[in-house]
Amino acid sequence: MDLAVSNPLYCFASKVPGRRSPKVGAFIVRCSVALSSDGAALGWAERPWKTSDARLVLEDGSIWRAKSFGASGTQVGEVVFNTSLTGYQEILTDPSYAGQFVLMTNPHIGNTGVNFDDEESKQCFLAGLVIRSLSISTSNWRCAETLGDYLAERNIMGIYDVDTRAITRRLRQDGSLIGVLSTEALKTDDELLELSRSWDIVGVDLISGVSCKAPYEWIDRTKSGWDFNCDGRDREDFRIVAYDFGIKHNILRRLASYGCKITVVPSMWPASETLKMKPDGVLFSNGPGDPSAVPYAVETVKEILGKLPVFGICMGHQLLGQALGGKTFKMKFGHHGGNHPVRNLRSGHVEISAQNHNYAVDPASLPEGVEVTHVNLNDGSCAGLAYPAWNIMSLQYHPEASPGPHDSDYAFQEFVELMKRAKQNA
């Protein structure tokens, strides 16, 4: 991928240093080289600016022309829209987006670049990024590189100059759609459409592809700016086993800041091994895909329930729901964004939360005694559960994120209290 082609201004700023006016000429030459493979074959005129070179083909037959950035090639995935105004780096590195194209409804993306602090995992697992307008310059004191360079290095496709409002309206009306993103001009629309219609995300185990391969210890805490609540700094009062179904790093950092010593284990780590480790509590993390496609994880949760205090986040919450005897279902277009209002039914408070899920627990399917503790105020869906008799709590959204900015952080304190009480009563 020639980044000079993906964004001419990056080219002027960094790729051809030291020459002013001849840069335009240099760019034209590079552009013609990059277009010569597919573009020339199609008889496209060569132009000294970026022209549409990518297509997003949706399974409903619609074709959206766009300009590419990041990697090139052909990629299939489920298209979901995210209503966060920023936080795109956390979104790119959230493993729960594996297999999905994230379309940002905020039209302007990339202006703060990417930095060293906001990574939520070691990799970008999502299928690609769809945006309206790619910022032509980056300006932020933490910025380490541009969004385009970052995606290209990680081989992730992105497109811009596409009507994200129209696509979002379609997704809201018809539900999530499978799409194929391609920069390969020689692939026909019909071929791409066929690919989108022959691929599915439902029923696929995606967590085993993003989970760690072996257990490891986690020690990092959040930086001092987050020291408003927790008094666990420099202490390790609780030992936790955290199941990595695609865990976001800030969950681990927040738990460490609340005084937890954490062992992260792979998704297939046997419950018997966890029980042998005698932790004070177990965390079931967020993770991508369909909770019904991972019955082994539900079994693990079942074996641990009632024996140790547990906290489930997002995928972890859905697995808990199933392990308690409830059902999960696929939502029409899910919840993805940093501006979802949630009501805590115990306190009556409303939290502004970060969310990323396509599945939900059906509260009507849950056995008696299981309490719905939180409700998403946009659609009334279940956003949190508790089963106090067994020291169980769970949230469908992300208390470690900071969109409110810290409205939901108290959940970690509650988990610590749960472990403290269980320890005292043991």
Ligand SMILES: NC(=O)CC[C@H](N)C(=O)O
């Ligand atoms: N963030 C998550 O854990 C996502 C949960 C689940 N994979 C869903 O899409 O509903």
